[in-house]
Amino acid sequence: MDVRQSSLFRQRAFIDGFWIDADAGAVFAVHNPATGEYLGSVPDMGAAETRRAIEAARRALPGWRSKTAKERAQIMRRWYELILAEQETLARIITAEQGKPLVEARGEIFYGASFIDWFAEEGRRVHGDVLPLTNGDRRQLVFKQPIGVTAAITPWNFPSAMFARKVGAALGAGCVMVLKPAEQTPFSALALVDLAQRAGIPDGVINVVTALDPAPVGLELTQNPVVRKLSFTGSTEVGKILLRQAAGNVQKCSMELGGNAPLIVFEDADLDLAVKGALATKYRNCGQTCVSANRMIVQESIAERFAQRLAEAASGLKVGNGLEEGAVVGPLIEEAAVEKCERHVADAVNRGARLLTGGGRHTLGGTFFQPTVLAGVKEDALIFQEETFGPVAPVISFKDEADAVRLANSTPFGLAAYFFSRDIPRVFRVAEALEFGMVGVNETLISSEVAPFGGVKHSGLGREGSRYGIDDYLEIKYVCLGGM
Numbered sequence: 001m002d003v004r005q006s007s008l009f010r011q012r013a014f015i016d017g018f019w020i021d022a023d024a025g026a027v028f029a030v031h032n033p034a035t036g037e038y039l040g041s042v043p044d045m046g047a048a049e050t051r052r053a054i055e056a057a058r059r060a061l062p063g064w065r066s067k068t069a070k071e072r073a074q075i076m077r078r079w080y081e082l083i084l085a086e087q088e089t090l091a092r093i094i095t096a097e098q099g100k101p102l103v104e105a106r107g108e109i110f111y112g113a114s115f116i117d118w119f120a121e122e123g124r125r126v127h128g129d130v131l132p133l134t135n136g137d138r139r140q141l142v143f144k145q146p147i148g149v150t151a152a153i154t155p156w157n158f159p160s161a162m163f164a165r166k167v168g169a170a171l172g173a174g175c176v177m178v179l180k181p182a183e184q185t186p187f188s189a190l191a192l193v194d195l196a197q198r199a200g201i202p203d204g205v206i207n208v209v210t211a212l213d214p215a216p217v218g219l220e221l222t223q224n225p226v227v228r229k230l231s232f233t234g235s236t237e238v239g240k241i242l243l244r245q246a247a248g249n250v251q252k253c254s255m256e257l258g259g260n261a262p263l264i265v266f267e268d269a270d271l272d273l274a275v276k277g278a279l280a281t282k283y284r285n286c287g288q289t290c291v292s293a294n295r296m297i298v299q300e301s302i303a304e305r306f307a308q309r310l311a312e313a314a315s316g317l318k319v320g321n322g323l324e325e326g327a328v329v330g331p332l333i334e335e336a337a338v339e340k341c342e343r344h345v346a347d348a349v350n351r352g353a354r355l356l357t358g359g360g361r362h363t364l365g366g367t368f369f370q371p372t373v374l375a376g377v378k379e380d381a382l383i384f385q386e387e388t389f390g391p392v393a394p395v396i397s398f399k400d401e402a403d404a405v406r407l408a409n410s411t412p413f414g415l416a417a418y419f420f421s422r423d424i425p426r427v428f429r430v431a432e433a434l435e436f437g438m439v440g441v442n443e444t445l446i447s448s449e450v451a452p453f454g455g456v457k458h459s460g461l462g463r464e465g466s467r468y469g470i471d472d473y474l475e476i477k478y479v480c481l482g483g484m
């Protein structure tokens with residue numbers, strides 16, 4: 001099946017219910033990272049088109065906001081069902097533009113759709129409050145109201161799920177949205193919005209602007225006074241730029257930024273479970289996941305055994321085009337990502353680390369990289385300090401619990417952390433001591449629509465998913481009635 005033949009493979013942007021070209025007719029090309037093959041092109045838009053998308057959203061807001069939560073939920077539910085019905089085509093679009101194995105892409109569609117279903121229902125549970133009397137002649141109430149016109153900017157590593165996680169919460173709350181997908185992966189967002197229209201989501205409620213240069217679009221989305229909220233997922237560096245821009249507009253921001261997740265293995269852990277967990281978090285999406293374990297922090301007495309076991313398992317992972325049967329590790333997104341992995345491996349080895357498996361480009365060429373395990377990594381290594389975003393697992397050893405917690409927390413990032421232990425008091429102590437927004441204990445695949453996703457420190461602001469996720473799209477209004 002060639003996804004380019006599908007009616008869901010859209011090559012135009014979507015504004016006010018219409019498929020639109022850029023004003024000057026400019027387009028940019030998108031390539032398949034596994035083959036380098038040209039996939040298609042989308043409009044190269046800028047501030048003017050973004051402004052029109054914002055205006056379309058503003059016009060659509062009163063109609064969407066004034067529907068009952070149940071009416072909104074029914075339309076969103078239809079969208080959710082259409083997404084599931086088209087799961088295979090949507091998954092193939094992800095694999096074509098992003099590279100991940102098809103089985104993971106199918107999982108991403110299912111995961112993303114679950115946020116639309118979840119927030120359709122959460123929208124029906126947005127309650128205000130009646131406050132206790134402070135004075136007999138008045139009544140005090142709290143209303144929760146949709147923020148209004150919102151914006152989102154999403155990354156290439158989960159091109160479909162990041163779109164759904166943001167749009168789902170916005171629409172469930174009664175907000176409308178203008179979204180800019182990553183330039184490497186616009187087709188997943190465009191396919192989803194096609195299905196949104198078929199489901200009956202009114203024109204202007206969701207708008208998708210595509211651009212090769214994200215800066216002018218980002219500037220308009222943060223500085224236009226009509227836009228009252230921005231939700232961003234991407235690097236900490238770009239998140240800080242957007243926060244500075246949004247400050248001028250006192251715009252509410254949710255930021256899902258970079259991570260540098262530790263995975264601690266204590267000597268009392270179930271080693272089989274720890275190796276399995278490390279493998280799942282490290283090599284999924286070729287390590288290009290913000291919650292991917294970046295640092296394996298293992299107690300001295302078992303560090304060598306753990307590293308050898310992980311290397312053995314990693315060397316057996318099949319690397320290949322995501323469409324190939326059995327491929328579990330796809331390509332990296334682009335050449336710069338390969339160079340970063342090479343730099344991190346070389347730096348660790350220069351500082352005394354030992355390469356147990358992998359270590360460089362895969363014989364498949366292009367942007368394929370070998371699943372890699374490094375033992376004896378030092379704390380000052382680049383790979384310990386920075387997010388690698390690739391299939392490279394560095395193993396560093398620690399002496400005792402305090403040392404493990406110190407190493408894990410010694411980063412400006414605080415998104416996800418994992419640890420393996422069977423000692424119940426330790427499980428509580430360490431879970432409490434880790435400075436991260438999400439902690440997996442004896443489990444590394446922890447994300448779901450029911451749980452709050454987000455980070456602390458330089459990993460971000462706000463939470464997505466769960467019953468907390470809808471709050472980011474609501475304003476609290478206090479109403480005081482006097483003269484009773």
Ligand code: NAD
Pocket residue numbers: 153154155156157158180181182183214215216217218219233234235236238239241242255256257258259289290291387389415455459460
């Ligand atoms: P990136 O920050 O370069 O790009 C993310 C998005 O921002 C893209 O759509 C891009 O076009 C846009 N962008 C870039 N510069 C911009 C600007 N000046 N103005 C407006 N928009 C701009 O990040 P990336 O390399 O694509 O993604 C990888 C990073 O994202 C990693 O650090 C990863 O940890 C992080 N991430 C975080 C989460 C999370 O939920 N916390 C999830 C996925 C990825």
